[in-house]
Amino acid sequence: MNVPSEHLLVLAAGLFAIGVLGFLIRRNVIIVLMCIELMLNAANLTFLAASRQHSTAQVVNLDGAVFSIFVILVAACEAAVGLALIIALFRLKQTVESDALSEMKG
């Protein structure tokens, strides 16, 4: 079965939209962090789709895969830092609601 690249892109766009939407409307910072992961993975999927698109029967293009591995690496770091921040936030405010963070209000 040969899945066309468009399908992959549509799936990625859908995942990204869900991530953005969740990022914007959810208040729980853990969920927001998860939404960011979702967006990153949507991006990974796009990379892989593009990479596949540029491969021929003879030459397999691995650029997208390499990028994806980098993104996964960064995402792991980001999750570690993000969760640490959330713990620090919880210690400070006894909540993980993002609305509690408004000290920077102009």
Next chain:
Amino acid sequence: MSGTWLLWFIPLLPLFGAAACGLIHFATLAARKKDPSASGPSALAPLVACGAMLGALGLSIAAFKQLAGLEVEHRVIESAVWPWIHVGSLHLDISMVVDPLSAVMLLVVTGIGFLIHVYSAGYMKGDPGYAKFFAYLNLFVFSMLMLVLSSSLIGLFVGWEGVGLCSYLLIGFWYEKGWPAEAGQKAFIFNRVGDASFLIGSFILIKLFGTLDLSDVNAAVAGVAADPSKAWWLTVAALCLFGGCTGKSAQIPLFTWLPDAMAGPTPVSALIHAATMVTAGVYLVVRLNPVFAFDPMVLTVIGTIGAFTALIGGTSAIFQRDIKKVLAYSTVSQLGYMFLGLGSGAFAAAIFHLVTHAFFKGLLFLGAGSVIHGMHDEQDMHKMGGLRRHMPKTFVTFLAGAAALSGLPLLSGYFSKDEILAHTFAHGGFYYVLWGIGLFTAAVTAFYTWRMVALTFFGKERFDHHHVHPHESPVVMWAPLAVLAVLSVFGGLLGLPPVFHVVHQLEHWLAPVTEPGRALLEAHGGVHELSHAVEWALLGLGAVIALVFAHLGFRRYVKGTESDDNVQRTQPALADFLVGAWKIDAQYYAKIVYPSKLVAFVTAVIVDQFAIDGLVNGAGGLATATGDRLKLMVDGSLKTYALWIGAGAVLLALLWMFV
């Protein structure tokens, strides 16, 4: 020749003296910080300053003797040369050169300078700036000696600016009074106008000859005659240099700073504003006499300006009440005579008058200072009178100076002034008018001089006996007066007129310097000889006029001030016109100073405070206002930020896709 490097020490000794006096001044200030009444080491300052002057005087006399021992054609001593500016094809070297002209100036500057330093030791005693005064005075002498000795026009200009600076510092010496500071600024600004003209003249000379070495310039003038365009530029250069002289030597149109310069201490007026600095212009013209004599038109301009300056200065002195103002206007007038002499091509006569004027005007200023000192800083002659009984030594020496200034027969001023007038008369043509003006001014001079003597030393004592107790000045003050009085009386021996059948010493001595200019004049037919009969007649006329008007001035005022009051009552407009120096200064105020102040006000308030400050403050205000609006976007909600980030990303994506 060995030891010519010693010439450098003539100006350098006063410079070291100035530095030492400056250090003494700072030490005095430090001592005063601990104890406000302490005088510190300031008593050392006059010793250091006078010592430096004595050294310079000794070296000058030695240089003069060495010069006199040389053959007439080789009378030049040049010191080691210091290469100063070497840029491209322009080479400016500085060295000290003594030739007959600078030797005369050297002796005048160091000799009279030394006497005035001694006098100042008494006059300035007790002044809080005692050491500072001597530092400035020595610095002035250094600059003046640089001016006189420099081998190139640029070195001369350094001295020229230096004396201007010291003049400014010394006029404003008592700056805390307010008006001396303003007078100092006025002198400085007027001199700057002249100096700009001087510089332009120097630039033209560089363009023409590629050098500023004075002897090279003088030698190169002869080669210009063949080239009409170069000749034209040389005329312009001469006029520009003369413009510099009008500033420094207080000629029309830049003379009005000199009467105001009397705000300085009186020894300053004697040294700077009578004997030396103001004669720098005369020195410059004689030094570059071929440049000025090249075009007879330039000499006519110089003579005309000199004659009218003499007239304006002389008439302005008639009704002054301030004794120093009389002398100041008299100085303007006498400088006018010197330029009249230069304009007639009588370079030696002008230097002769410069020397005798340094003697008798220095004497008169110092005498006036002695009077002011004895009268507890009173300068109004209407509040003096009868001082001959209280200050006999000052009185006798002052009489000698007054007699010389008014040109009473056989005194120094008589010979020098009549020599200038005789040369002017001999020139003929338009110069008859100038001669008439000169003769009229001579009458005026005799009148105001003896009015001053009568008001100060004769008549009733018009001062308040309860508060003022006139006293004779100490010996350090009257001893210089006595020396100058002798010089004023016998100074005429330097240049007896040809009818006496003796050699005119000064003219003979200066001949190597003035010869190129005289040769140029001769080529134009500008050298005239008078018959002995005419000369006798002119000498007699000068003597009669001086005696008659001296007598008139004396007799009118010996009784008191009624004559002045009469004029004030019957001719207020005339008196006002003359006291205000023909209202020229008032015109400057109306036409130049006030418009400048208006422009300055408009610039300060409208352009600077309104437009420029408005722009600067507006930029700041704009940033603040923008920040005030933008900060509303930062509402502290994470989601809003995310929304903005998303919006930005979308915008960038759209831009990338469609643009």
